[in-house]
Amino acid sequence: MDIIQRNNIHVVGNQEALQTLVFSHGFGIDQTSFSKIIPAFEKDYQVVLFDNVGGGKADMKAFSPKRYESISGYATDVADIIQALDIKNVTFIGHSVSGIIGMLTSIHYPGMIERLILLGSSPRYLNDSRDGYTGGFDNYALTSLFEAMEGNYHAWASGFSKLAMRNEDRPELAAAFASSLQAIRPDVAILVARAIFYLDHRKDLAKVTIPTLVIQTANDIAVPEQVSEYLEANIPDCRRVKVQTEGHFPHISAPQEVIAAIQSFL
Amino acid sequence: MSTWDRKALNFINQTSRWDKDKHISSFLAFSISLVKNLTEANVALQVELEDEETAKVKCASPVHLNDIVMNPDPIRKLLYAQGFKTIYWREIPPAKENVFKEVLPAFSSAIIIPINTTPNNSLLILGWSEPQAFDPGFLECIETMRLRLKEILLQSQQHLYFQRIAVRFSAILHTIPHALVFINNDGFSGWVNQEGAALLGLSGPGEQLPAILSDAMTQLRNKALNTADIYKEAVLLFSSPENSISNWIWQMEHKTLQVSCLPVTTQQISGRLWIFE
Numbered sequence: 299m300d301i302i303q304r305n306n307i308h309v310v311g312n313q314e315a316l317q318t319l320v321f322s323h324g325f326g327i328d329q330t331s332f333s334k335i336i337p338a339f340e341k342d343y344q345v346v347l348f349d350n351v352g353g354g355k356a357d358m359k360a361f362s363p364k365r366y367e368s369i370s371g372y373a374t375d376v377a378d379i380i381q382a383l384d385i386k387n388v389t390f391i392g393h394s395v396s397g398i399i400g401m402l403t404s405i406h407y408p409g410m411i412e413r414l415i416l417l418g419s420s421p422r423y424l425n426d427s428r429d430g431y432t433g434g435f436d437n438y439a440l441t442s443l444f445e446a447m448e449g450n451y452h453a454w455a456s457g458f459s460k461l462a463m464r465n466e467d468r469p470e471l472a473a474a475f476a477s478s479l480q481a482i483r484p485d486v487a488i489l490v491a492r493a494i495f496y497l498d499h500r501k502d503l504a505k506v507t508i509p510t511l512v513i514q515t516a517n518d519i520a521v522p523e524q525v526s527e528y529l530e531a532n533i534p535d536c537r538r539v540k541v542q543t544e545g546h547f548p549h550i551s552a553p554q555e556v557i558a559a560i561q562s563f564l
Numbered sequence: 565m566s567t568w569d570r571k572a573l574n575f576i577n578q579t580s581r582w583d584k585d586k587h588i589s590s591f592l593a594f595s596i597s598l599v600k601n602l603t604e605a606n607v608a609l610q611v612e613l614e615d616e617e618t619a620k621v622k623c624a625s626p627v628h629l630n631d632i633v634m635n636p637d638p639i640r641k642l643l644y645a646q647g648f649k650t651i652y653w654r655e656i657p658p659a660k661e662n663v664f665k666e667v668l669p670a671f672s673s674a675i676i677i678p679i680n681t682t683p684n685n686s687l688l689i690l691g692w693s694e695p696q697a698f699d700p701g702f703l704e705c706i707e708t709m710r711l712r713l714k715e716i717l718l719q720s721q722q723h724l725y726f727q728r729i730a731v732r733f734s735a736i737l738h739t740i741p742h743a744l745v746f747i748n749n750d751g752f753s754g755w756v757n758q759e760g761a762a763l764l765g766l767s768g769p770g771e772q773l774p775a776i777l778s779d780a781m782t783q784l785r786n787k788a789l790n791t792a793d794i795y796k797e798a799v800l801l802f803s804s805p806e807n808s809i810s811n812w813i814w815q816m817e818h819k820t821l822q823v824s825c826l827p828v829t830t831q832q833i834s835g836r837l838w839i840f841e
Binding site for chain 1: 614615616617618620628631632633634635637665666669
């Protein structure tokens with residue numbers, strides 16, 4: 299399997315730079331979602347962009363329901379990418395689920411990633427009444443979400459995109475997200491969404507051995523503030539910053555704030 | 565008897581006494597955990613080659629290694645290169661040559677035990693923090709355990725496969741809007757779906773004794789308004805086991821049942837399927 303083709307990898311920026319930034323997009327979008335962020339780092343860093351299998355322009359022939367029924371398959375993909383490019387001094391910037399994917403890669407492959415940035419990430423989306431954990435979703439909400447996805451995927455994508463994007467004064471952002479979601483094959487989207495919304499990696503947080511930055515936005519439908527507080531409290535070497543924007547996509551809605559947060563960490 | 569002979573025998577005895585009431589999926593995990601304890605390994609796990617893109621860690625001890633996904637190609641190449649024989653690593657190869665680096669970080673010795681099964685091949689990995697010598701007695705013990713593990717894996721896979729089949733076909737047959745009744749010619753087993761159970765006034769769907777089904781069907785037939793016609797058709801139908809009938813009308817007080825009765829004949833099973841529409 300050609301990893302470059304599988305993940306539609308693009309290497310940009312300063313290819314002589316000693317440090318590499320690997321950007322990994324979240325569910326329903328692709329590497330172009332970082333287009334407003336990348337220019338700020340192109341001069342000083344080598345930048346790696348890719349599409350997760352099942353999304354963007356990744357090779358659909360590589361999609362295996364077995365490999366991607368949990369996010370561990372995506373964590374292995376990240377290791378494949380870093381090994382294939384033979385890159386060192388890697389800072390991994392993962393949006394949403396990709397933050398947890400990068401975290402797993404850093405645990406399964408020690409030394410491969412040096413620093414981790416979790417942008418709107420969550421170790422578990424489902425509330426857990428046993429220990430009072432707030433993930434943001436209860437069982438009813440997730441059951442309803444999947445009923446809606448399975449019933450009429452395109453209608454669900456349209457509605458969900460508005461809720462997740464917020465920024466109602468700029469409806470083109472939600473429209474673009476809806477369009478990106480609708481481009482995914484529904485069976486693939488539903489399988490991947492199940493892998494995401496039912497994940498639970500809270501026990502892995504303590505195993506993170508690298509410096510970690512958590513970036514939190516206000517009013518994020520997928521990741522309430524308690525989740526980023528939980529991350530900060532449970533990842534050993536972690537700090538947290540809040541960016542002044544609403545929604546689940548701060549790198550799209552408030553790129554300058556995200557750039558500043560990343561720069562403060564590098 | 566050497567220590568390793570005793571351990572091999574212990575493994576066979578303990579896995580043979582496995583409590584059949586426990587869920588089959590835990591049989592393999594129990595067996596792998598037992599191998600780990602008997603060999604005093606620090607890590608033990610199964611890697612299943614699930615498809616062209618997926619090799620997945622299962623039944624791991626420690627459990628946090630479960631569900632790690634690995635690339636199957638390098639694993640297959642290693643197994644083929646070694647002729648699917650057990651691989652003994654007295655020293656773990658350097659990271660670039662170690663296809664199991666995700667699950668064997670910082671270990672000194674390991675063994676990889678291929679277990680060929682259909683449709684998916686598996687392997688068992690044991691790892692030790694301290695260097696191991698792997699003396700001849702140990703090798704013999706591992707090969708004995710390997711044979712037993714293959715039996716256990718096959719038994720587990722087949723059981724889970726048939727469970728999945730049963731669940732799938734039950735769901736399909738209970739969803740069909742017609743009442744279905746299957747009576748096996750062996751005289752010991754029969755089956756009804758949800759609609760069939762309701763029509764015949766049975767306590768529930770699923771397996772039923774043929775005698776109970778026959779009684780219930782006789783009662784249903786006797787409630788029909790055209791029993792004489794039904795009886796005439798039945799005489800013709802049962803004159804040969806190969807006969808079938810469809811569009812057979814059973815006129816009930818408040819509804820009309822359109823009945824089909826089809827012989828089911830395969831190598832494994834023969835009986836009659838009744839369909840009430």
